[in-house]
Structure formats: C-alpha cells, structure tokens
Amino acid sequence: MISKSLATVNPCSMCMPMGSVLVFRGIEGCMPLFHGSQGCSTYMRLYLAHHFREPVDIASTALSEKGAVYGGSANLMQGLKNVIKGYNPKVIGIATTCLAETIGDDVPQIVREFQAQELLAKDVIIISVSTPSYAASHEVGYRVALKALIQTIAKKSKPNGRINMLVGSIISPADVRFLRRLFDDWGLGYILMPDISETFDAILSQDLPLIPKGGTPLEDIRDTANSKATLTIGGWVQEPGAGNYLENEFKVPHVALPLPIGLEFTDRLAANLEELTGLSMPECYERERGRLLDTMVDAHKILADVKTAVYGDTEMVLGITRIMTELGMKPQIVATGAANPAFAENAAELAPGSKVMMETDFSQIATEASSRDIELLVGPFMGRGIARKENIPLLRVGLPNHDRYGASHQLLLGYEGSMNLVEGMANALLEGRERGTT
Ligand code: SF4
Structure with missing residues (x-):
C-alpha cells in the first residue's frame, strides 16, 4: 500500500x-x-x-x-x-x-x-x-x-572511446573511490561525474585551499558528448536527466541502473560493464562476490525473517530493500521523503506486502513502526527518535549522519560494500539484543 x-x-x-x-x-x-x-x-x-x-x-x-x-x-x-x-x-x-x-x-x-x-x-x-x-x-x-x-x-568533438559514469544519486566519498577502483581494475576508459571522493573527504594538510582540490575536470565534462555510452549509477527510478540529455542531444546511448547494493544490483552493474567492454569481471571482484555470498550465509541465521523499516533517499532505499529480501529479511516499511511514483512502484514489487511511503515524514514512519513490530531500522540518523521511543536498533546509513563519525568512509556499494551492510545489520541486531532493545 x-x-x-x-x-x-x-x-x-x-x-x-x-x-x-x-x-x-x-x-x-x-x-x-x-x-x-x-x-x-x-x-x-x-x-x-x-x-x-x-x-x-x-x-x-x-x-x-x-x-x-x-x-x-x-x-x-x-x-x-x-x-x-x-x-x-x-x-x-x-x-x-x-x-x-x-x-x-x-x-x-x-x-x-x-x-x-x-x-x-x-x-x-x-x-x-x-x-x-x-x-x-x-x-x-x-x-x-x-x-x-x-x-x-558538454560539446561535440571527436569520439573518445570512453564511458560516462554518472553518479545519479548521493553516495559517500568512499563509494565514489570504490567506483573509481572498480573501473580502473576493469581497464575501462571512463569519465566519472560528479567526483566528491576528495572534495568532501580531503587529506589533512597545512594548505587549506579555498576550493577543495579534486572533482571532475571541466575537460572531462566537455568530453561527455563524445563518449561511446553513459551509465547512470543510481538513476533507476528517476526522471530523465543528464544521461537522457546526452543520448537525445549527442546520440550517446544511455542506461540507468540501480545503485549496486546487494547481489542482483551489483551483478547488473557488472553485466553492463562486461557488455560495454567485452571484458570479464576481474578475478578480485569474483572473489569479493564469493565472500559476500559466504557472509550472507553466515549472517542468515541472525537476519532471516527480521522485520525491518528502511527509509531515506530513493535509490539507496531500493538497494537496501533488495539486499534485505535477498537475505530473507522482511521489510515492513519502505519509505522516502521524495515524491517519486516510480520508487513506490518498484518498492512495492521488491517488498510485496510492505508499507511503501513517499513524501513522508518521521511522524508517519513512527506511527507505522509502532504498529508493525519492527526489529531493525536502517536509514539516516534522523530515525534515532523512533529508535529510542520504540526501542529498536538503528543502523545509520546514507546522508545525513550527524551523531556518529565515519559517514564519508561508509562503503555500501559493490560486493564489498554489501558485505559491510550485511554485517552492520547483523551486528546492530546483536547489540540491540545485548542491550535488551529487541
Ligand atoms: S532553508 Fe528554508 S528557505 Fe532555505 S531552501 Fe530550505 S526550505 Fe527554502
């Protein structure tokens, strides 16, 4: 509903x-x-x-x-x-x-x-x-x-043979660094935009530039019109955007993908990279995939059938909902503050029977949570009021996170990031049990 x-x-x-x-x-x-x-x-x-x-x-x-x-x-x-x-x-x-x-x-x-x-x-x-x-x-x-x-x-000139990797929704600097590493390891020529990997996570230095170093170079943005394809990573349920513009204006084919969170969505990114490059997934990522599967089997006994509420940005919520269902968890509330009918449609498909909420607020989420025996909350820190009131463990993910350190270094994408998420959810539940919150 x-x-x-x-x-x-x-x-x-x-x-x-x-x-x-x-x-x-x-x-x-x-x-x-x-x-x-x-x-x-x-x-x-x-x-x-x-x-x-x-x-x-x-x-x-x-x-x-x-x-x-x-x-x-x-x-x-x-x-x-x-x-x-x-x-x-x-x-x-x-x-x-x-x-x-x-x-x-x-x-x-x-x-x-x-x-x-x-x-x-x-x-x-x-x-x-x-x-x-x-x-x-x-x-x-x-x-x-x-x-x-x-x-x-963006300006048309000669073909550059590269692939535009548009970061279609808000992810952490660590996630952006992961994407860079993945594309480099794959041997891909690419343009990544926007690139907050350094600008929002700078190294400690005596020199504090007025505008932080890093970011996508302007020549690269200009050159997006000349690439052979565009992938919007985290653009699955969004209105037509930058990738569609490049396709319509400069005939650069565009594919919009979900955020690579969980097995299916990460496999989907890998399949697109394989198709675009004709190269198989590098061995190290095959091994990471295997480790994620192993972690999912290990944590299954803690996570299976756990009733959850997940809320926040549309693409992140959908990715987390998907991995929850892959783990046999039971998302009961799938919520976002955005007005996005495609989100609602896909959330209802990913988690049948859940309460799907869009344009929502924390007072409504709290009302739903209290009537649905929620055992785990996953989302930004603003859900902590509900966590305290209802005595439910909260795993903080996404933006904003003001009451804990490490938001810039939170890796949620890819097989490795998904592993962090699985372990984070299992540990939040275990800590909750130790404290008597569940
Ligand atoms: S802070 Fe208030 S006035 Fe400013 S953009 Fe937000 S809602 Fe609008």
Missing part, C-alpha cells in the same frame, strides 16, 4: 539546493552560490559539515527585505563579483532558494547581463539551477544540477 502525506512533521528529506551542492562540489574548481536569504546557506553548510566532517563553503547573495520587494538582481551581481574575486573559481554553480523563487527573479537573464557587463566573468562558467525547496527534495536538486552542468559544458 502506498501512502502520501499532505503536511509534514520532521521531513524525511532535505532542501532542494542542498542536493545541488553535492554536485557542484564534485566539479573541479566549482564554487556554489545560493541566491536567496542567508540562513539557507548557513544551515546547509553546517548540515554538510557535520556529515562529512569537512569545512563546506557556500556563498550566499543574502537577500533582505529590500531584495524581496524590489528583486534580487543587485545582490546576485554583487555576489558573483565577490565570489570571483574571493575564490577565483573555474565554475560558479548558482542554486536558488525559496525566497528568490517566490519573488520570481529571472536568474539566467541576470547572469547573462552580468556576463555582458563584467570582464571578471570572462573566464568563469556560470551555471544556474532552479531549486525551490517547496517544489522538490534534495534528490531532485542533485539531479537538476548534474543535468545543467552537462547541458552547459
């Missing part, structure tokens, strides 16, 4: 512009700028800094009452000037917040005027995305930013 909320208490999603930052920060030399009131930038900087344990700069045009009445053009122009002078970026990613959207600023037009007037703008690519939080969640903000970057920068 599918439910949809009309009002929200403690939403199971975050603000739309926040998703755009996860993409902009994965591009080399890119600085995010919010066009709106200052609090949006302050809140999202802190939110991301607590999760990644990294400093996160997000500029703001700091609209006040005057801007709200007369329009924010002057603030945006000044903000662009300040960002260029202060940060010397290669790219500025502008995301609107609710106020700028409500007053109806024509951001692309203001940017064109700025580019026409300002010499400063000549070497900087400026991209703007419309991200009103009252319209959609952080997940949609992520995808519109990814598409806007490709739309603005």
